[in-house]
Amino acid sequence: MKFLFIVQGEGRGHFTQAITLEEMLLKNGHEVVEVLVGKSTSRSLPGFFNRSVKAPVKRFLSPNFLPSAQNKRADIGRSVVYNLLQTPAYIKSMIYIKQRIEESGADVVINFYELLTGLTYTFLRPRIPYVCIGHQYLFLHRDFEFPPEQNFSLFLLRLFTRLTSIGSSKRLALSFYRLSDDKRENVTVVPPLLRSEVFSLQPQKGSYIHGYMVNSGYADYITEFNSNHPELQLHFFWDKPDAPDEMKVTDTLSFHTLNDVDFLKYMSGCKAYASTAGFESICEAMYIGKPVMMVPVHIEQDCNAYDAVRAGAGITSDSFDLDELIEFSKNYTPDRSFVYWVNSCERVLLEELEEKKDKHTIFAIPALSNYF
Template sequence: MKVLFVIQGEGRGHLTQALSLKQMLHNEGHEVVGVLVGKSPSRQLPGFFCDKIGVPVFPFESPNFLPSAKNKQVTILRSVGYNVCRGHKYLRSIAYINEMIKETKADVVVNFYEMLTGLTYLLFRPKAIMICIAHQYMFLHPEFEFPELNKISLASLKFFTKVTAIGSRKKLALSFRKMREVPRKGIVVVPPLLRNEVIEAKVAQGDYLHGYILNSGFSEEVKAWHTTHPQVCMHFFWDKKGAPQTVEIDEKLCFHQLDDAKFVQYMAGAKAYATTAGFESVCEAMYLNKPVLMVPTHIEQVCNAHDAMISGAGVANSTFDLDKLLTLSDTHRSNETFRHWVNQSSWLIMREFRSDLLMEPYVKTNFRRFATNWVYRISHRLPL
């Protein structure tokens, strides 16, 4: 089976998920024929992704949130205005996605939450089957618990998520924990897509804090905290355009450009982890038994942080107040239930790519899905 990936390239989460899924598909004998990555001109595609994906990567211009003037929180009104003005470029991107689906002769398109993929299926109706995969599809689950949010903002988030999935055969909703499937909405709840490097990492309890900041403006908050806590060692990662591989503020604080191997290495040996609440890195921290401080930059991450707290990941805050993270690290306990859930990801996700489940509507295959799940859990002595 030929598979084409289309990825929303904001941050690192969808990119590392694509690396994991590509390996799973390869192990099952499928071929990933190309990767399309939607990004804004202000973002650079991390070098580790292009090096490791092993197939041609084609960037295209896609709508993205704009950060504030201080490059921290996103600004919704500016983002909407900016993206409306660039609508003609996005129409060209939609046509490009359609042409690439034809050119690669893909049987299946895997959409990692890229809105323009849904619009491609709305306007051109490609023959390739589309499967959507992202944590954000949990927002369409009737039992997902949202934090206190503005009703208009919440409705907009759900609408955006639905647009990304127009024309999809099914939506694989990555989740911190097992929840029931929703056949009438085509929602299949699956574990996070963590890379082998994370699964196989040797965990240690170091004396430094690890972190990832999506928008480089947050580095000023980290530096400010560091001036009052100069004895605490910290290693933070960012994707600041034009910055060298490592910016050494002093012997205790360093900022590193995104590098997947180095990122996992520092995560595995850290005392605790601070992040802008992206789903993927929070899952990595949970799997490696690191407490997490989450500082959301937009509504999706607010929802991620709330969901992660329910699952025992850590705490959310409006700023990088690392005192809270140090306090949390003294009482944090490992989450073995989460680790068991993650360890089932390969078979649960690959099940959805079997030809018999792909070619029929989701609701018709629900009994077989339930039966295979029941047999697997009995054979592996897992709770039903």
């Protein structure tokens, strides 16, 4: 089968998931003909993605969250106004997406939570069926538990998630744990998509804290903590345009640009991991038995963090107060059942993506009424 990927360009997780799935499909005799990636003025395409993905990569302008003035949590109001003003450009992107889908020769499109994919299928109706993959589709599952007292934000999150998947053949929800499928919402629960490099890591309990922050404004917290605890080594990765590969602030604090080889190296040898609650890196830390502290930057990551705490990954915080993480790590015990769940990913995903091939039929596109 021939696949075309469409990848949301926000954060790190969608990129590593796309790399992993491409590797998995190629290994099993399939082909990825093209990868379309949403871009924005506030994010750059990580170098590791271009180096790792095998298929040709093309880009299109896509909606995204804008950070607050302090470059910390996402500014929802600002993001909505900005993206509405960009509507003409996004319509051009949707036309481009449909063109690439129909000219690529793909049998199936895989959507990694890109909003314009759902809107393209809503208004322009490409003939090629598509499947959605992402942790966010678990938010539509009847048994998913949400953090309390954020009803309007959760409504918007679930609406956004539905919009990314209008008309899809199925929603594959990456999850920290097993859940039965939700047929009413067309949600199939599958294990996390972790890169093959994670499985070959030989983790050691080091003496430093490893971290990742999607918004560089949180660097102030890290710098302040370092000034109060100069004895503790800190290695943090950030998504800051034009930053050097490594910015050494003090003898014990370094900021690194996204490089997945280095990222996993530091993950493997750290004492504990601090993150802005992206699903993918939490899973990597859980797999190799590292305690995690999560500092969410928007409602989606609030849900990730709440769910990860329930799954035993670690703790949440409003800021990068690493004292809390150090204290938690003293009594942390990894849940090894998570490892077995992750190890079943290739088998489970291939069964889902290949099931129609054996029947010599193509995916049927459900009626739009099934998605609202």
